[in-house]
Amino acid sequence: MQTIPHTLSWGHDIPDPMRPARFRVESVQHELTGVFTVGLKPLDETQTFEFAPGQFNMLYQFGVGEVPISVSGDPARPTTLLHTIRAVGSVTNALQRVSPGTMLGVRGPFGTSWPVAAAEGSDLVILAGGIGLAPLRPLIYQVLANRSRFGAVCIFYGARTPDEILYRDELEQWRGRFDLTVEVTVDRAGSDWLGRVGVVTKLLASKGFSPPDTLACLCGPEIMMRYAVLALHDQGVGDQQIYVSLERNMKCAVGFCGHCQFGGAFVCKDGPVFRFDTIAERFDTREI
Amino acid sequence: MATIGGLDRLLAEHPFFNDMSERARGLIAGCAANRVFHDGEYLMREGEPSDTFFLVRHGAVAVEVNAPGGSPLVLETLGDGDVLGWSWLVPPYRVQFDCRAVGLVRALSIDGKCLRGKCEEDASLGYEFLSHFVRVMAERLTATRLQMLDIYGHPSDYVEAQNRVAIETAAMVPAKPSPNGD
Amino acid sequence: MPNTLLISSDQLQTLIDGLRTQGYETMGPRLERGTIVYGPITSGSDLPAGFRDEQEGGHYRLVPSDPSGLEAESFFRYVVGPYSWKRLLFPPRQRLWRARRSDGGFALEPAETRPHPYAFIGVRACELAALAVQDRVFSQGDFADSGYRSQREQTFLIAVNCTRAGGTCFCASMHTGPRARGGFDLCLTELLDESGHRFLVEVGSEPGRKLMEQVSYRRARPDEIEQGRQAVEDAVGSMGRQMRSDAGDILRRNQEHPRWVDVANRCLSCANCTMVCPTCFCSTVEDVTSLDGAESERRRQWDSCFNLEFSYVHGGPVRREAAARYRQWITHKLTYWHEQFGTSGCTGCGRCITWCPVGIDITAEVAAIRDSERAVLEGEV
Numbered sequence: 060m061q062t063i064p065h066t067l068s069w070g071h072d073i074p075d076p077m078r079p080a081r082f083r084v085e086s087v088q089h090e091l092t093g094v095f096t097v098g099l100k101p102l103d104e105t106q107t108f109e110f111a112p113g114q115f116n117m118l119y120q121f122g123v124g125e126v127p128i129s130v131s132g133d134p135a136r137p138t139t140l141l142h143t144i145r146a147v148g149s150v151t152n153a154l155q156r157v158s159p160g161t162m163l164g165v166r167g168p169f170g171t172s173w174p175v176a177a178a179e180g181s182d183l184v185i186l187a188g189g190i191g192l193a194p195l196r197p198l199i200y201q202v203l204a205n206r207s208r209f210g211a212v213c214i215f216y217g218a219r220t221p222d223e224i225l226y227r228d229e230l231e232q233w234r235g236r237f238d239l240t241v242e243v244t245v246d247r248a249g250s251d252w253l254g255r256v257g258v259v260t261k262l263l264a265s266k267g268f269s270p271p272d273t274l275a276c277l278c279g280p281e282i283m284m285r286y287a288v289l290a291l292h293d294q295g296v297g298d299q300q301i302y303v304s305l306e307r308n309m310k311c312a313v314g315f316c317g318h319c320q321f322g323g324a325f326v327c328k329d330g331p332v333f334r335f336d337t338i339a340e341r342f343d344t345r346e347i
Numbered sequence: 348m349a350t351i352g353g354l355d356r357l358l359a360e361h362p363f364f365n366d367m368s369e370r371a372r373g374l375i376a377g378c379a380a381n382r383v384f385h386d387g388e389y390l391m392r393e394g395e396p397s398d399t400f401f402l403v404r405h406g407a408v409a410v411e412v413n414a415p416g417g418s419p420l421v422l423e424t425l426g427d428g429d430v431l432g433w434s435w436l437v438p439p440y441r442v443q444f445d446c447r448a449v450g451l452v453r454a455l456s457i458d459g460k461c462l463r464g465k466c467e468e469d470a471s472l473g474y475e476f477l478s479h480f481v482r483v484m485a486e487r488l489t490a491t492r493l494q495m496l497d498i499y500g501h502p503s504d505y506v507e508a509q510n511r512v513a514i515e516t517a518a519m520v521p522a523k524p525s526p527n528g529d
Numbered sequence: 530m531p532n533t534l535l536i537s538s539d540q541l542q543t544l545i546d547g548l549r550t551q552g553y554e555t556m557g558p559r560l561e562r563g564t565i566v567y568g569p570i571t572s573g574s575d576l577p578a579g580f581r582d583e584q585e586g587g588h589y590r591l592v593p594s595d596p597s598g599l600e601a602e603s604f605f606r607y608v609v610g611p612y613s614w615k616r617l618l619f620p621p622r623q624r625l626w627r628a629r630r631s632d633g634g635f636a637l638e639p640a641e642t643r644p645h646p647y648a649f650i651g652v653r654a655c656e657l658a659a660l661a662v663q664d665r666v667f668s669q670g671d672f673a674d675s676g677y678r679s680q681r682e683q684t685f686l687i688a689v690n691c692t693r694a695g696g697t698c699f700c701a702s703m704h705t706g707p708r709a710r711g712g713f714d715l716c717l718t719e720l721l722d723e724s725g726h727r728f729l730v731e732v733g734s735e736p737g738r739k740l741m742e743q744v745s746y747r748r749a750r751p752d753e754i755e756q757g758r759q760a761v762e763d764a765v766g767s768m769g770r771q772m773r774s775d776a777g778d779i780l781r782r783n784q785e786h787p788r789w790v791d792v793a794n795r796c797l798s799c800a801n802c803t804m805v806c807p808t809c810f811c812s813t814v815e816d817v818t819s820l821d822g823a824e825s826e827r828r829r830q831w832d833s834c835f836n837l838e839f840s841y842v843h844g845g846p847v848r849r850e851a852a853a854r855y856r857q858w859i860t861h862k863l864t865y866w867h868e869q870f871g872t873s874g875c876t877g878c879g880r881c882i883t884w885c886p887v888g889i890d891i892t893a894e895v896a897a898i899r900d901s902e903r904a905v906l907e908g909e910v
Contacts, residue, residue: 075675077625077827078637102632121628121635122818122825147843162634189499219499246494250411250419253449257423258490265427280498286489308841310814313672316832317811318839320861323868328670344784346853 076313079119079164084157085139091223093147094190095155096131099140099163107137108165111172112197113304113332117312118142118154119164126150127309129194129331130168134201140165143193143225169312171332173198173276174302182210182268184296186287188217188259188279192225194304194331195278199233206238213240213267217259217283220245221252240267259283260290270295276332278304285342288335298336305330305338322347354379357455361402362428363479371475378461384448390431391446397434398460403427406452410444423490424449430483435459530738535749538604538726541573544687544715547743548648553685556617557650558607563591565610567617570650573604582607584696584879586888602726605651605719608695609878613807614649614656615663618680621804625676625814627826635825640675646683652713653691654706655698655878659807660686661712665870666810685736688713692760694768697879699892702771705876707764715740718757729757772877776895777864779902784856788898793852795887800833802881802889803858808866808874811839834858859891 086098097118101108110116110130119125126148132141146155157163175198183202187195202209214233218224224243234241242262244255255262260283273296277284284303291301307319307326319326322341324333341347355376358364364372382401384390390401390408401408407426411419422444425431434442436459466473548555549571557570560577570576579601583590591607594600628635652660664681667674691698691707700706709716714737718729729749732738749757773779803809813832818825832839834857840847848854866874875891882890903909 075626075640076672077674077829078640081632081634081636083634121630122816122822124816125814125827160633162632164628164635217499219497223499244424246497246499248421249417250409250421250447252421255407255424255426256409256421257425258493260493261490282493282496282498286493306842307847308839310812310832314670315667315672315674315810316813317834318813318832320834320857320865322860323865325869328672341784346848346850347784347857 076166077311079117079125079166082140082163082165084159084161084163087158090143090225093155094143094145094225096141096143097154097157097163098132099142099165100138102162104138108140108168109137110134110140110168110197112175112201113172113194114168114170115194115312115331116140116142116165116167116169117309118144118150119166120150120153120157121162121164123153124150125164125166125310126154127169127312127327129304131193131196132200134197135204143190143196145190166312169327171328171330173332174274174334175201178202178274178276179205179208180210182273183212184215184263184268184273184275184291185213186215186259186263186275186277186279188283189219189223190225191277191279191283191304192216195276196226196229198276203233203239210272211240211268212238213242215259215262216241216243217262217279218243218245219247221248221254240265258286260286263287263290263294273300275301276304277301281305288342298339299334301335302332303335303338304332354381354455357381357404358402361404361455363402363430363483367479368475371472374465374469374472375457375462375476378458378465380456380458382454382456384452384454386448386450388448388452389445390448390452390454391442391444393442393445395442397432397440397442398458399456400430400432400435400459401446401454401456403429403431404453404455406454407449408452408454409447409449411447412444419445423487423494430480433480433484435463436477436480530732530741531748532731533749533754534730534732534741534746535753536728536730536744536746538602538728539573540744540746541576541604541728543744544740545570545572545650547740548685551740552645553648554645555648555650556614558605558610560591564589564612565591565607566612567614567649567651576604576651577607578602578604580607581693582610582695584608584698584883586697586882586890587885588696588888589883599721599723603719603721605689605691605717606693608691608693608698609653609656609880611805611880611884613659613805613878613880614652615659615807615809617647617649618660618677618684619663619667619674619810619812622828622830623676625827625829627824630823642679646685647680648685648687650687652686652688652709653878654688654709655700655703655876656807657686657688657709657712658700658703658705658876659878662808662866662870662872662874662876663810665872666808669870685740686713686715686733688716688733690716690718690757690761691764692719694764695879695883697770697882697890698764698768698877699770699772699879700877701765701768702774703873703875703877707768708761713737718760720753720756720760722756727753729753770879770882770890770892772863772875772892773895773899775899777867777873779895779899780856780860780864783898783902784860786898786901788894788901789852789856791897792855792889792894793850795889796835796851796855797886798835798837798851798854799886800835801884801886802891803833803835804831805880805884806862807876807878807880808862809833813839834861859894862891863895 081102082099085100088096115129128142131143146152309319310316312327314325314328409421410423411421413419559568579594627638667677688709713733716731720727811832862874
């Protein structure tokens with residue numbers, strides 16, 4: 060007779076992924092109206108926080124709640140954790156009121172990351188819209204720190220108006236480098252704006268990369284990404300060369316709560332960064 | 348000013364002429380002139396008769412509309428390789444928007460009246476030319492629609508405002524997350 | 530100890546007592562508010578003897594057996610009710626943790642654990658399958674739900690083979706039942722005839738064998754084993770519904786289909802199907818703070834993909850239409866579950882059919898979409 064112990068055993072104890080670790084706010088920087096960047100340090104300052112570009116954390120404010128936010132700092136500087144946050148709901152609005160010293164809870168890092176290793180040796184297109192630049196900034200830092208490992212690097216960024224350009228100083232710095240193509244466009248502007256006005260997808264038409272040898276990383280509103288994918292196709296960049304970062308409702312970040320399902324994928328653990336060919340079929344399905 | 352031979356080369360370099368027959372390009376060359384505009388100069392002004400369009404070679408052109416009581420609103424900027432202006436194709440041939448050089452602009456101007464005449468004489472040239480132009484117009488229309496969507500702005504700014512009010516009125520009571528939890 | 534044992538029905542009490550002596554909290558079927566639910570049982574007399582259930586789409590009634598008939602003594606002639614064991618391992622409401630203000634911030638209190646492990650008595654084959662599904666959901670990959678896991682690892686399972694199919698059952702077509710094929714400590718088959726009220730007992734684990742040592746048993750005779758086999762066969766034979774084996778593919782290729790609108794016109798988005806489903810695992814969390822603001826806790830409670838706010842991203846819900854929400858539920862169950870967990874999310878228990886107020890039938894919806902495909906292929910439309 061086959062005898063199995065009734066005690067199923069999953070092996071060693073895994074820490075409870077639902078319990079947040081405690082961090083303190085080190086800095087709060089105003090970015091745009093309703094957008095700010097919070098710097099966090101672990102309570103135990105000897106600890107570091109390793110993450111890969113594109114991953115996110117669940118930030119918890121005592122008595123208010125928890126919200127998923129992408130890490131937007133430099134992965135090579137794991138002592139301070141940066142999150143750029145847009146105040147759109149009760150938790151993010153409460154986070155807007157934190158000041159240095161406030162304690163926050165952090166769970167993470169969670170999810171998939173941008174394909175930094177796969178992009179080595181290739182040209183890299185980084186296309187962001189609005190606050191979608193935040194989850195891409197760690198990638199940009201990592202690429203700049205290892206610039207020689209990549210071919211041409213293009214950063215294309217679209218914002219609503221010139222006043223809503225995120226990380227404007229850094230974009231200016233990057234634009235000043237000879238080893239980067241940086242193009243910024245806005246949807247609407249006054250005549251005092253000397254830059255481009257028009258959709259961000261149009262920037263993809265400016266040659267600065269070699270389509271067959273390019274990886275493209277996209278983050279922004281889903282509509283923008285849908286049309287950016289089409290524009291990349293027009294340039295000859297295929298689905299397997301395109302990565303997108305998606306956003307869905309999340310409560311747990313570890314695949315238990317079911318909220319973030321996108322077809323068969325859990326955006327929290329199979330994403331947020333997806334290679335486009337793996338989701339292409341469902342990307343156009345309404346209300347999936 | 349470039350010679351006709353030089354103009355033909357400039358035309359050939361412009362993406363608008365990708366896939367266009369040499370014959371068509373040659374005919375258009377007869378209506379083309381090389382132009383340079385300095386920062387702030389207008390390539391076209393709203394309301395004036397439209398008998399020209401431009402192929403931008405280098406630089407940026409702001410397509411803008413003047414609204415009383417404010418500074419002009421830039422609808423779109425066009426740059427290297429773009430086509431500027433199609434009012435010359437559509438009666439009553441009147442320019443719809445101001446088009447201002449942002450920095451130095453090098454462009455080829457095409458005499459629309461001249462080209463209209465050639466197209467009317469030669470229907471196959473007219474078709475070939477129009478099919479290229481319609482492609483540009485369709486791209487421009489899609490881009491305009493996307494711009495119209497205002498995708499980066501918060502999809503419903505009133506939610507933000509509502510939540511702020513909710514948080515402020517509940518400031519003394521420990522807040523519970525919204526049912527939506529952000 | 531032989532493979533298959535025979536005990537008389539009064540030995541069920543010995544089993545329960547044995548488990549309780551070992552520290553288990555014994556849970557089993559009870560009669561409550563006209564339904565069979567799972568709750569604490571301490572004696573065989575807690576079991577709803579002599580009842581059978583009538584189930585159909587949107588219909589559930591418990592009916593007492595003819596008091597003069599043999600079935601009046603039976604313990605397990607009903608099938609599954611609105612509860613599933615899920616609610617004990619993955620409770621409908623649960624505190625995940627509690628924090629207090631301190632250190633100029635907050636501190637989390639240590640995690641709590643339940644003092645007693647559970648023993649589940651009367652777990653049907655479809656429910657064993659459902660437990661196996663939830664085991665994967667809560668422990669696959671890099672993360673494990675510690676609460677679920679610590680409970681589940683210690684749970685003692687006494688399965689019961691169904692000798693009668695419920696009106697909405699389709700486990701045979703899902704290959705999950707009605708015979709329990711493993712994953713139990715002990716498995717009972719109820720035998721009830723002129724020779725008396727007895728149970729065949731299969732031993733599935735070492736703890737199961739140890740428990741049986743306290744019980745008065747004898748080796749089951751081949752004719753008794755055959756009688757048990759036949760009783761389970763009867764359940765297969767009386768099962769009125771079946772799920773197509775290609776259901777997952779049918780739904781995958783019909784993400785756009787008029788049937789979604791058709792079903793949405795009937796569906797009330799009440800979420801009953803997800804609440805009674807033994808595998809549905811979606812949940813939401815809520816942070817609740819004491820009035821003085823000194824304490825805050827995170828509570829988790831069952832959620833449903835039928836709720837409008839379930840898919841809310843800033844700006845609005847992704848699935849605004851009931852059609853999209855129904856499609857999400859059924860495609861998750863039958864299609865995407867395979868991608869996510871390597872198994873179907875449906876075990877064929879039929880609860881979603883019975884407890885749907887308007888009787889929407891998961892097997893019929895799949896069949897309708899398949900029929901429409903066939904009609905097109907065969908030129909009937």
